[in-house]
Amino acid sequence: MSRFICGKLSRIAPYVPGEQPRDKRYIKLNTNESPFPPSPRAVTAASQEAARLELYSDPDCTQLVKTLAKRYAVNEDEIVCVNGSDEVLNFAFKAFCDAERGAAFPDITYGFYKVFAEFHDIPYEQIPLNEDFTIDIKPYLGINKTVFIANPNAPTGIALSTEQIEEILSSNPDNLIVIDEAYVDFGCESCVPLIKKYDNLLVTQTFSKSRSLAGARLGFGIANPAIIRDLNTVRFSTNPYNVNRMTLAAGAAALEDEEYTQTNCRVIIENREYTARRLAEMGFKMTPSSANFLFARHPGVSGITLYLKLKERGVLIRHFDAPRICEYNRITVGTKEQMDTLLNEISKILEEET
Numbered sequence: 001m002s003r004f005i006c007g008k009l010s011r012i013a014p015y016v017p018g019e020q021p022r023d024k025r026y027i028k029l030n031t032n033e034s035p036f037p038p039s040p041r042a043v044t045a046a047s048q049e050a051a052r053l054e055l056y057s058d059p060d061c062t063q064l065v066k067t068l069a070k071r072y073a074v075n076e077d078e079i080v081c082v083n084g085s086d087e088v089l090n091f092a093f094k095a096f097c098d099a100e101r102g103a104a105f106p107d108i109t110y111g112f113y114k115v116f117a118e119f120h121d122i123p124y125e126q127i128p129l130n131e132d133f134t135i136d137i138k139p140y141l142g143i144n145k146t147v148f149i150a151n152p153n154a155p156t157g158i159a160l161s162t163e164q165i166e167e168i169l170s171s172n173p174d175n176l177i178v179i180d181e182a183y184v185d186f187g188c189e190s191c192v193p194l195i196k197k198y199d200n201l202l203v204t205q206t207f208s209k210s211r212s213l214a215g216a217r218l219g220f221g222i223a224n225p226a227i228i229r230d231l232n233t234v235r236f237s238t239n240p241y242n243v244n245r246m247t248l249a250a251g252a253a254a255l256e257d258e259e260y261t262q263t264n265c266r267v268i269i270e271n272r273e274y275t276a277r278r279l280a281e282m283g284f285k286m287t288p289s290s291a292n293f294l295f296a297r298h299p300g301v302s303g304i305t306l307y308l309k310l311k312e313r314g315v316l317i318r319h320f321d322a323p324r325i326c327e328y329n330r331i332t333v334g335t336k337e338q339m340d341t342l343l344n345e346i347s348k349i350l351e352e353e354t
């Protein structure tokens, strides 16, 4: 830390991304990326665009917005495109929270909500999940705060129903409710259609998981036009060229290859159910996941031990050391082959440890 850093920033605990070690080749099941490459159409579109990189990107993201509007059955002025959905979450904290209107989110959820709240100096309330890691919606009803909920939640994978989200929306007409649908394509109902009924709803999605474009950094927000205008005020006050040319082209092409995305999501869901079944046979306890990961613990081996032993054997999973969840690990669902390697290594570790 330099002696020039301002007080608040010197105390902040930044977000810690999942490790990306380079010491050997790992089976990477720790950051919820897709095990599949991007659609070939997205790869071609991006490489064609590479030859035009002397020009700035389109600040209005015109072609991508058109394609998204068609795909999600909303109007073009109901969409904002961003550099990964983390960016739209950051913008939302900036635009819709302050010292008077704080933020609220579950105690166990995506770690970035807390980081953004602290970064923007916003008071926040962490509402405990139930014992079984489901979200109790009662504390959110009529709460005088901006609410952030990942649906399905991370790292639990548990989804709220659309009816539950509607209850939160209708009891908070004067508070913005942000629903982070990063994992929605893996078997959870989207609440995008609700933006027509509730002007206090912002839905965020990403191309990082189901569309295999984590490295391209592309996300978007869908909401009523006034909310989108506010987000654009923040966007044009920070970086109007936030989405680069190659990513804009890759994103539109990936969206047009919906069949490719759907097929990959189906495979991931099948592999998730297969892996959950096999892990349960080995004695693991898991939350019911609607996402591309499993959240699992074993009564005979601690969370940290399983994580470390798997890492030694070349398989990376994600361990969190927060007290309520330190016996668990989050395991990204990969290909069938990767899952079989994982299961094999786990059964050997269990033989040693139990």
Ligand SMILES: *Cc1c(COP(=O)(O)O)cnc(C)c1O
Residues within 6 Å of the ligand: 032, 083, 084, 085, 086, 087, 110, 150, 154, 180, 182, 205, 206, 207, 208, 214, 217, 218, 219
């Ligand atoms: C992965 C993830 C995001 C952000 O993804 P981007 O790569 O920034 O688009 C947002 N929310 C949750 C819950 C996530 O898991």
